[in-house]
Amino acid sequence: MSSSSLQSLSPLDLDRLLTADERAVRDAVRDLAAKELLPNVEEWYEAGRIPRELAQEFGRLGLLGMHLNGYGCAGMSAVDYGVACLELEAVDSGLRSFVSVQGSLAMTAIHRFGSEEQREHWLPRMATGEVVGCFGLTEPDHGSDPAGMRTRARRDGDDWVLNGAKMWITNGSIADVAVVWAATEDRVRGFLVPAGTPGFTTREMKRKLSLRASITSELLLEEVRLPADAVLPGVTGLRGPLSCLNEARYGILWGAIGSARTCFETAVGYAGSRVQFGRPIAGFQLTQRKLADMYLELTKGALLALQIGRLKDAGDLTPQLVSAGKLNNVRAALTIAREARTILGANGVTLEYPVMRHAANLESVLTYEGTSEIHTLVLGEAITGIPAYR
Known part of the structure; x- marks a missing residue:
């Protein structure tokens, strides 16, 4: 397999597992990323801000509440939404977070638990990005x-x-x-x-x-x-907010693979062009071991995300499986980002390359929507039947 086929990432030709519609979603988000997001994200990150106008850009593409039906929402599949999250987080975790919070948390809460009047009042304008x-x-x-x-x-x-x-x-x-x-x-x-x-x-x-x-x-x-x-009339108790968090975690387990992909691609490209001791560092065994390990973790994470997405679309997804995906994929992505940084050496800590930015972002992703410790305990309870939170 050539390095170019890896850099386009689809490890193991995962693109073949996507439908034509899912690939179309991917391509549309990639196009937005190339034209509007990538040219500006380093500046936004350094300045510590994000333009509010992005909400309407995301709305025009149908990304806000895209997995919801009616009220101006796109009504697309779980895998469509996952692919979109992957491509957004390949640019920056903050961009995927914006879309996740708008659609998977705020809009899902209103869609799932709101009154008909609340849905009609808020959701159409939230879907277009007019309302955040x-x-x-x-x-x-x-x-x-x-x-x-x-x-x-x-x-x-x-x-x-x-x-x-x-x-x-x-x-x-x-x-x-x-x-x-x-x-x-x-x-x-x-x-x-x-x-x-x-x-x-x-x-x-x-x-x-x-x-x-x-x-x-x-x-x-x-x-x-x-x-x-x-008041949202459709739910009482923590079941309401926790079910919304589960929707957001689903987007995260896809998005983390986007961050990992960018770090891997950057490391492969850098290793091929950086010359030390008379040859590219990609030709050294230790560098190849790093790249091989990164490739394996990236491939496994992508396959896990896709399988969880297929289960969600089939109505067979459990919160425990979402925890498994979030725990594994964020942990793997963070490892890939850190390893990629070592390949870039000192250059890896600058904004000239995206690796340290992704690594720093993933430290937050590891914590929010359930820490790695909490998701570990969720899986532990699923395996043993014994809760160990207290």
Whole structure:
């Protein structure tokens, strides 16, 4: 197999396992990436910002809530969505995060648990990118254990009054609406909090060394008064937000392969052109061992993502399998990024090459939407039948 066939990546000719429609989705996102994203992503990352106008670019391509049906959403397959996530994260994890939070978290919560009025009001505009959403579950003191959340919602006549704070919220400072989860006197409920509601403020989190091409914020709620129709009527308890997180994790297990692919391609190209001791470093055994190991992990991760996508489209996917995919593929991608950095040597730590940017991003991806430790325990319980979280 030639190196060119690897760099186009499809290891083991995985493209043959995609349908014509799935390849068309891939090509459309690659085209957007080449024209609009890749030329600017280094600047966005270095500046620690992302243009809000990207939402409408993603909306025009049908990427926002693309796996949802109706209300202006594209209604595409799980594998279509996975392929799109892969191509976006091949550019930068922050771009895939934007699409994941908008579609898999905020829009999915409204689509799955909202009233018909809420769906009609929010989803069509979110699908076009006119409206940006965020998803408020994680708190300053409660990440892996959301059952301990301190954000509270109390009844006051027909209204609800919310108090609390949410942390590490992607899109928070640019969102037009926040899906906020709060404990009530009986169970956790979801609430739609429009930007500008009195008592609701956001604070962008600065000084990040990872996911810099992404807006991350704190949500602050102080006596935020909402009408009765702001609550999501379709669910109570943590089953609601956790099911949305499972959708986001699905996108991550595909997206991580995109980051890994970029790092692998960069390492192969660099090793072929970097000359030391009179020949390209690709000709040295230690470099070839690194590339071979990276290729194997990348191929296994891509196959795992595709199989999980096929199971999801067939209606046979379990949360435990999503945990397996997220745990394996992010861990493998991070290993590939780190190994690729060693091949690039000192050049690997600059923005001239994408490897360190991807490696830094993947440190966050390893943690969010369930840490590697939590997904390990999910699999441990699935294997043994014994929960070990406490």
